[in-house]
Amino acid sequence: xxxxxxxxxxxxxxxxxxxxxxxxxxxxxxxxxxxxxxxxxxxxxxxxxxxxxxxxxxxxxxxxxxxxxxxxxxxxxxxxxxxxxxxxxxxxxxxxxxxxxxxxxxxxxxxxxxxxxxxxxxxxxxxxxxxxxxxxxxxxxxxxxxxxxxxxxxxxxxxxxxxxxxxxxxxxxxxxxxxxxxxxxxxxxxxxxxxxxxxxxxxxxxxxxxxxxxxxxxxxxxxxxxxxxxxxxxxxxxxxxxxxxxxxxxxxxxx
Amino acid sequence: xxxxxxxxxxxxxxxxxxxxxxxxxxxxxxxxxxxxxxxxxxxxxxxxxxxxxxxxxxxxxxxxxxxxxxxxxxxxxxxxxxxxxxxxxxxxxxxxxxxxxxxxxxxxxxxxxxxxxxxxxxxxxxxxxxxxxxxxxxxxxxxxxxxxxxxxxxxxxxxxxxxxxxxxxxxxxxxxxxxxxxxxxxxxxxxxxxxxxxxxxxxxxxxxxxxxxxxxxxxxxxxxxxxxxxxxxxxxxxxxxxxxxxxxxxxxxxxxxxxxxxxxxx
Numbered sequence: 001x002x003x004x005x006x007x008x009x010x011x012x013x014x015x016x017x018x019x020x021x022x023x024x025x026x027x028x029x030x031x032x033x034x035x036x037x038x039x040x041x042x043x044x045x046x047x048x049x050x051x052x053x054x055x056x057x058x059x060x061x062x063x064x065x066x067x068x069x070x071x072x073x074x075x076x077x078x079x080x081x082x083x084x085x086x087x088x089x090x091x092x093x094x095x096x097x098x099x100x101x102x103x104x105x106x107x108x109x110x111x112x113x114x115x116x117x118x119x120x121x122x123x124x125x126x127x128x129x130x131x132x133x134x135x136x137x138x139x140x141x142x143x144x145x146x147x148x149x150x151x152x153x154x155x156x157x158x159x160x161x162x163x164x165x166x167x168x169x170x171x172x173x174x175x176x177x178x179x180x181x182x183x184x185x186x187x188x189x190x191x192x193x194x195x196x197x198x199x200x201x202x203x204x205x206x207x208x209x210x211x212x213x214x215x216x217x218x219x220x221x222x223x224x225x226x227x228x229x230x231x232x233x234x235x236x237x238x239x240x241x242x243x244x245x246x247x248x249x250x251x252x253x254x255x
Numbered sequence: 256x257x258x259x260x261x262x263x264x265x266x267x268x269x270x271x272x273x274x275x276x277x278x279x280x281x282x283x284x285x286x287x288x289x290x291x292x293x294x295x296x297x298x299x300x301x302x303x304x305x306x307x308x309x310x311x312x313x314x315x316x317x318x319x320x321x322x323x324x325x326x327x328x329x330x331x332x333x334x335x336x337x338x339x340x341x342x343x344x345x346x347x348x349x350x351x352x353x354x355x356x357x358x359x360x361x362x363x364x365x366x367x368x369x370x371x372x373x374x375x376x377x378x379x380x381x382x383x384x385x386x387x388x389x390x391x392x393x394x395x396x397x398x399x400x401x402x403x404x405x406x407x408x409x410x411x412x413x414x415x416x417x418x419x420x421x422x423x424x425x426x427x428x429x430x431x432x433x434x435x436x437x438x439x440x441x442x443x444x445x446x447x448x449x450x451x452x453x454x455x456x457x458x459x460x461x462x463x464x465x466x467x468x469x470x471x472x473x474x475x476x477x478x479x480x481x482x483x484x485x486x487x488x489x490x491x492x493x494x495x496x497x498x499x500x501x502x503x504x505x506x507x508x509x510x511x512x513x514x515x516x517x518x519x520x521x
Contacts, residue, residue: 051427071429081424085442085519094438095428126519146428 001063001072001149001182002027003048008057009207010043016207017043021057023201023210025150030176030183030220032193035203035211036241036248041186042154044208048184049073049152066149070099074148078155080135082127082142089114089123092142113141116175133164137171144175151183157192166225169195173220190237194230195223202240205248212240307488315493329497332463332474335391336501339398340459347403347455348448351410355444356436361411368407376401377465384470394466401462402455409451410444417443446520449513456505460498475501 003025010018017040025031025048033041046052048059050073065072082091089110096106114120117137127135136156143151157165169192175181187193193200194216202211216233223230289309295301296308319325354361354368376397383393417440425435467476475497482490 049427051423071427073427075424075427077420077424079420081420083421083439083442085517094425095430097438098430098434126521128519128521142428 001061001065003150004060004062005048006058006060008044008047008054008059010040010047010052010054010056011207018054019207019209021208021210025182025184026199027063027182028180029198030185030196032185032187032197032200033203034187034190034193034200034237034241035208036205036245037188038248038251039203039205039244040208041188041203044203045075045152045154045184045186048150049075051075061149066147069147069149071095071146072149074143074146074151076136076139076143076151076153076156078158080127080132080139080159082135082138084127087124087126088119088130088138088141091127091138092145095142095146109145113144116144116178117141117171131164132160133168136160136168140172140175149182151181153183153185155187156185158187158189165189165192172196173223177221190234190241191225193237194233195225196220200233200237202237205244206251211244304488307492311489312492312496315489316496319493325497328473328475328478331471332467332476335394335466335474336398336459336463338391339395339463340402340456342395343399343402343459344406344452344455346399347406348410351407351448352414352436352441352444354407354411355414356440364407365411368404371400372404372408376462380466380469389470394463394471397466398459398462402459405455405458406448406451409454410448413444413447413451414440416447446513446517449509449516453506453509456509457502460501460505464498 005021005023005025008018008021009016021044023031033044035041043052047054061072083094086094092110092113093106096109101109110123111120114123117140119134119137119141122130122134127138130138136159140156157168160168173196176183185193185196197216198220200214200216202214203209204211214233214237216230218227218229292301292306293309296303296306316325319328350360350364354364379400380393380397383396387393387396421439421443422435425439430438463474464476464479467474468480471477475494479491479494479498482488482494
C-alpha cells in the first residue's frame with residue numbers, strides 16, 4: 001500500500017506551519033523527514049496517520065490494505081506512550097483486544113512480536129521497570145503486533161541516550177532486513193536519517209516546504225555508522241538545513 | 256615563600272525536604288497523649304468535668320460491647336454509611352467521568368457542583384426529612400449528597416490529569432471509544448479518584464452522625480447525643496472513639512485498595 005500527499009497546507013491560527021507539501025510514500029521503503037525544529041514535521045506525520053486534519057490538500061491511500069493488517073497506519077511515539085498500569089505483554093495485547101481474534105491467535109501474535117524485539121523474558125515486567133530503550137522496543141513490538149501497512153515514527157529515538165540509540169537503530173535495520181516494512185520516520189537527527197532512510201525529505205523552516213529530496217541507494221544492512229558515503233550525505237543534508245536551522249533557532253515560537 | 260593555603264571542606268547544603276516512612280511513631284504519640292490524660296485525671300490536674308479518664312472510657316466501651324449494645328448501635332450506622340456513600344460515590348464517579356469527557360456536560364454541571372459543594376448538607380436535613388421521610392431515606396440522601404460533591408470534583412480533576420498522549424495512542428491504534436475510556440481514562444484517573452474517596456468517606460462519617468442526631472433510635476450518633484444531653488462524658492467519649500476507629504478503618508481500607516489497584520506505580 002502506498003500513500004500520496006497532494007499539496008498539503010496547514011495553519012494554526014494565523015501561523016502557517018506547512019505549505020504545499022506533495023509526496024509519495026513508496027511501499028516497503030523508509031522515508032525520513034528532517035527539518036529544523038518547529039518546521040511542522042510532526043504535524044505532517046500526525047496528518048499522514050489521520051490524527052490531525054490538514055486545512056488544504058489531500059492524503060490518500062493507494063491500493064488495498066494488505067491481508068492480516070489490523071491497523072494500516074500505526075505510530076511509534078517519541079515518549080513511547082505505554083500504559084504504566086499494564087505489563088509489557090498487556091501493552092502489546094491492548095491493541096489486539098478490540099479485534100475479535102481467538103485467544104490463542106492473540107497470544108501467538110504477542111509471543112511473536114516480543115520475540116522479534118528480544119523482549120520475551122520481560123513480558124510480565126511493568127513499564128516503570130524498563131529503561132528508555134526497552135520501553136521503545138515495547139512500543140515497536142506493539143506497532144508490529146497490528147501488522148501495519150505503514151509505520152509512522154515520530155522521533156522514536158530522540159528521548160534516548162546516544163548508545164541506546166545506536167543499538168535501537170541496529171534493531172530497526174535488522175527488523176526491516178528480515179521483513180521490509182513501509183515507514184515514515186520523522187527526526188531532527190541527520191545521522192539517524194542517513195542510516196535508516198531510503199529517501200530523505202528535507203523541510204524548510206516554518207512554514208515547512210519541501211526543500212529537497214535525497215535518495216540513498218546503499219542497502220540498509222550495509223550502512224555502517226560514520227561510513228564515508230553516509231558522512232557525505234549527512235554533510236550535504238546539513239548544508240541544506242544549516243541556515244534554516246540557524247534562522248529557526250532565532251524565532252520566537254508560541255506553539 | 257608561598258602563603259599557606261587555607262583548606263575548608265565544602266559545606267553540605269543538600270539535605271531535607273524529603274519525607275520518609277517512619278513506623279511506630281504515630282502509635283507512640285497516640286499512646287503518650289492517652290497516658291498524659293490518664294495521669295492528669297488521676298492526679299487531679301485535669302478535673303473530672305473537663306475530660307473523662309481514658310480507662311473509664313475503655314471500661315464503658317467494654318461494657319457496651321459486652322452488653323451487645325455496641326452492635327445495636329454500630330449495625331444501623333454502618334449500613335447507613337454503606338448505602339449512602341455507595342449511592343453518592345457511584346453517582347459522583349459516574350457524573351465526574353462524564354464531566355471529564357464531554358465539554359457540554361462539564362459546562363452544564365460544573366457551576367451546579369460548585370454551588371452544591373459549599374452548602375452545609377446538615378442544614379438541608381429538614382428538607383430531606385420532608386422529601387424522603389424521617390426514616391432511613393433522609394439519612395441515605397444526606398450521606399449520598401455529602402459524598403457526591405467531593406467525589407465529582409476529585410473525579411473530573413483526575414480525568415483531566417490523564418496523559419493525553421496515551422489517549423492519542425489509543426486513537427491511533429483504532430481502539431473504540433469505550434475501550435479508550437475503560438482501559439486508558441479510568442485507570443489513569445484512578446489514583447485521583449481514590450484520594451478523593453478518602454475525603455468523601457470522612458465527610459460521610461461526619462454526616463452520618465449528624466443525621467443520626469436527628470430522629471434515630473439507634474446508631475453511634477444517637478448514642479453520642481443521648482450521652483451528651485446527660486453530660487455523661489465517658490459514654491460521649493466512647494462514641495467518639497468508635498467514630499475515630501471508623502475513620503481509621505475506612506482510611507486503611509482505601510490505603511489497601513491503593514496498594515492493590517495501583518501496584519503499577521511501585
